[in-house]
Amino acid sequence: MAKIAFLGLGVMGYPMAGHLKSAGxxxxxxxxxxxxxxxxxxxxxASFAATPREAVEGAEFVMSCVGNDDDLRAVCLGADGAFTGMTAGSVFVDHTTVSAKVTRELYAAAGESGISFVDAPISGGQAGAENGVLSVMCGGDVAAFERAEPVIGAYARICRRIGDSGAGQMTKMCNQIAIAGLVQGLSEALHFAEKAGLDGRSVVEVISQGAAGSWQMANRYETMLDDQFEHGFAVDWMRKDLGICLDAANETGASLPVTALVDQFYKEVQKLGGGRWDTSSLVKRLRALD
Known part of the structure; x- marks a missing residue:
């Protein structure tokens, strides 16, 4: 068993830290x-600390799950930052969805102090965190990943190293790009069924068993039909992630026309007051157009 510090106790971090404690x-x-x-x-x-530096004292592994690039820099750097308190040979594992740019910046900064840095963004939502079945996509040095993987296993169903520093974050962008299109497609299908006078539940019962089936359909169609969105991954968070996707696309030369369009649809959801609604609220935007 290891000595671990966990930085950031939001809807994801709170249960993830709990799984680590339950694992001993x-x-x-x-x-x-x-x-x-x-x-x-x-x-x-267990114990808590007033600063990241205090929390990481003596820790072999430090996990973080905060909000954005600036939040991650804040917990890592500065006089009270984690890097100041970590010992050489320890491993920092970041589960925040941030840009590959800040990941590589912090990877280099950690290396100067003899600390390993693994970017390990997660997918699976709040339910995945609570049930300990997250998907974890990692970037960083092989040796650091191999040390961290058994620890991450406390809350992961799958954990894979994709490549060097930043590869985990770029993989998470692939995840968000795919979800954006899926949720818009599902929203349009359910909206079409409503306008055509069909029973949405009967429609999904049939089409979910074929090529149209997806996690989003299986886990979100009922609340979408019931116009319930006070749960899950918030639109504000998704727009933050899609902004990272679009910035990365500009850097890499990738074309993301659907992602850019859905990002604007989420902007319209925010204008409806839905910044904290679940991302499946794209269907609510369609209803508002009636």
Whole structure:
């Protein structure tokens, strides 16, 4: 069992840290809102710290799951940052969805202190985190990944190294690009069924067993039909991710016309007041056009 620090206790990080503790690891946590870290520590009979530097003291592995590029820099760098408190030979594993640019920047900064840095963004949503069945896509040095993989296994169904630093984040972009198109297609199918006077549940029962079937269809069609969106992965978060996708596409020369269009559709959902709605709320936008 390892000594681990977990930085960031949002809807994903909170249960992920819990799985590490349940697996028998010695876990210390940090959260920007200290009260949440204290509550987690009390619930799991563990420790918490007021700064990332304090949380990582003596840790063999440090996991982070925060908000964006700036949040990740804040927990890593500076006088109270994790890199200042980590010892040479330890491994930093970042589960945040951020740009490959900041990942490579922090990989280099960690290396200067003898620290390994693995970018390991996750997919599976809040339910995946709570049930310990996340998909984890990693970038970084082989040796660091091989050390971290058994620890990540506490909350992962699959964990794979895709390539060098940044490869995990670029793979997560592939994930978000695919989801954007899938959710828009599903929204249009359900909207079409409604306008045609069909029973949506009967339609999905049939088409989900064929080539149209997907995780989004299986897990979101009922709430979409019921016009319920107060759950799941928020539109605000998805727009952050799609912005990273589109920036990366400009850098790589990739063409993402559907992703760019769906990003604008999510912008319209935000204007409807749906920034915190689940990403399946694209169907609500279609209904609003009636």
């Amino acid at each position: 690891h010695d876990v210390s946590v940090y959260n920007r809102t200290t009260a949440k870290a204290e509550a987690w520590a009390q619930a799991h009979d």
